[in-house]
Amino acid sequence: IGAGSYGIVRKVTRRSDGKKFALKTIRKAPWRQPPTSRTSVQYYHSKLRNELEVMRKIGSSLSIVYLYDSFEDGDAVHLLMDLCTGGELLGRMRAGINYSERDAAELVRSVVRTAAQCHSRGIIFRDIKPDNFLFDNEALDSPLKATDFGLAGLITPGEKLTRRCGTPSYMAPEVINRNYGEEADVWSCGVVAYQLLTGRLPFVDKVNQRPNAKEVFRAILEDQIDFVADPWPRLSPECVDLVRKMLDRDPETRITARAALLHPWLLAPTSEEALSGATQPIGGQVVARLQRFSTYGLLKRSVLRLLGDQLRKDDPNAGPGVEGFLELFQLLDTSGDDLVEPDELQAGLMRVGYDITQDECEQLLDSLDTTNDGCIDVDEFLAALVDWEALERSSEAYPSWVKEAFNMLDKDGNGTIDAGEVAELVFMNEDDGKLTSEAKKVIAACISEADTDGDGLIDLDEFITLLQMDPTDRLDAYELRLSKRGGSVDLSADETVLVD
Structure with missing residues (x-):
């Protein structure tokens, strides 16, 4: 169903139930002939790793x-x-669909x-363009989903990158000048917006309709x-x-992705309802909270x-x-x-005013289900929905809960949590010595979430830091998925409207 310079995308069917998927096959070596240099092969492999990691x-x-x-x-890697059956955003733009x-x-x-989601996770996309956004289905109001993170990379606050990459027409000035940060993604978003609204790119060569990269730059x-x-x-x-x-050509004064989401033009009526309290549970933020929770590491x-x-158990009224x-x-x-199973999750969310598919509920449940039993229990549900940052600020009991959780995991009481103790939490008391090599990789990744000093152990300070919430990871960066039909059940308790 698609092919590019790095691989092929096929439609595949799972034999057990007939479910359809997309399978992206990426060769371990570039297609170009003659064989590329060692340097370019290493870059190619880093691109492949980036896509998986991101x-x-x-x-x-x-x-x-x-x-x-x-x-x-x-x-190859598959x-x-x-x-996504609705095609690319670019395809609909070229088809002449008149968007209001x-x-x-x-x-x-x-x-x-x-x-905004990428930036809150320390990721820079570096290739935002209409080609890399797919419609989930063929409906005109289909959700839009991003794909192809091969050029994405990890970035720390204030860090500047120098590799010029992306698609020339969507590159920010600072990318061309090889000194850029996450602000470059916002410029690319601006180019997409300009193109959607006008049907043309903001920078065109009026003489040469097929300008080379130098002229575009x-x-x-x-x-x-x-x-x-x-x-x-x-x-x-x-x-x-x-x-x-x-x-804005100046990245220092350019609006950020998070600020853009709060700009009056991007605040849809449904978003304004959710932010003001409205009728859906938790001010219409349930699906957004479930998504945000899914971005946290397993530990x-x-x-x-x-x-x-x-x-x-201690105080259900505390939070x-x-x-x-x-x-x-x-x-x-x-x-x-x-227990809440995937079909119950979808039916219930739709009943109270959300618009979400069965597949999407299964995806969310996969991250919520930390006990790996195929369902969500009440503690997993609370873990995803509670505003832990607000609770940390407001509850005197919160520090003792954190300390108690640490002590529960520190079985031998030596003041640190080791790989075996993490395995007991993640794999439900499975003997560390019987874990597969893949399971041991999972445990190592869990340790690395919190182990800031690299000693392979998690002490109390590292544990507390792990649980601190990033104030920039705001709910407005996630889809609300409020149904235009509204919901039939009102859980409008005063306490549930939490705008963070």
């Missing part, structure tokens, strides 16, 4: 094409992913949301951006303002489940919204067995 780091975000699994043989300004705003919000660095020609006079001032702020998710258990969360769990658990 997709795993982003988790079960509904804004991203989901990675179910990966396989390797002698010649990525089993969501099958509000429709365009919803699409731009999806693109900017992807950038010159135009990006020097040419004035046209905000005068049609349709700009017909667009709202808010629309023009945001596109200008994203296409952090597992420890938060322990804290959820302590919170529920804001906890009573409402427990009520929602009971509503979802239609079988009454104190």
Whole structure:
């Protein structure tokens, strides 16, 4: 169903149940002939590793094409992913679909949301363009999902990168000048927005309709951006303002992805309802909270489940919204067995006003299910929905819960948590000596989540740091998935509206 310079994408069918997936096959060596140099092969392999690492780091975000699994043989790596049947954003743009300004705003919000999620996880995308966003299905209002993270990379706050990469027409000026940070992604979002609204790129060679990269770079660095020609006079001032702020040539003053999501032009009516409290449980933030939780590492998710258990047993009224969360769990658990299965999760969320597919619920459940039993228990549910940052600020009991959780894991009481003790948490008391090599890799990854000094152990200070929440990882960076139909159940407790 697709091919590029790095591999082939096929539609595949799982024999056991007929479910369709996309399988991306990436060769371990470049296609180019003659054989490439050792340096270029190493870069190619780093690109391959990047795509895997980034997709795993982003988790079960509904804004991203989901990675179910990966396989390797002698010649290639195979990525089993969501099958998106609605085609590329670029394809719909070329098909001449007339988007209203509000429709365009919803699409731009999806693109900017992807950038914001990446940045909150320390990831720079580096190839934001319409080709890399797929519609989940063929409906006009289909969700949009990002794909192809081969050029993405990890970045720390304030770090500057120098490798010029991406697609020339969408490159920021500072990328061309080889000195850039995550702000470059916002410029690319601005180019996509401009293209969606006008049907053309902001930098075009009026003489040469097929300019080379050098001419494109010159135009990006020097040419004035046209905000005068049609349709700009017909667009709202808010629309023009945001596109200008994203296409600011100075990365220091350019709007950030997180700030762009709060810009009036990108605040859809449904988003405003959710932010003001409205009718859906937790101010319409359930699906957003589940996605954010899915981006945490396995160790952090597992420890938060322990804290959820302590919170529920010690004082269910201690945390804001906890009573409402427990009520929602009971509503979802239609079988009454104190577990929520994927079909119950989807049916319940749709009943209270969310629009989410069965596949997406299974993806979210895969991250919520830290005990690996195929269901969500009440403690896993609380772990995902509680505003732990607010709880840390407001509850005097929170430090004691954290210390108690640490002591529960530190079985031998020596003041540190080792790999064997992590294995007991993650693999439910499985003997560390009987773990497979893959399971041991999982444990090593868990240790690395918290082990800041590299000694292979987790002390109390590292444990506390692990549980600290990033204040920049805001819920507005995740899809709300509120249904246009609304919900039939109102769990509008005062405590449940938490805007963070």
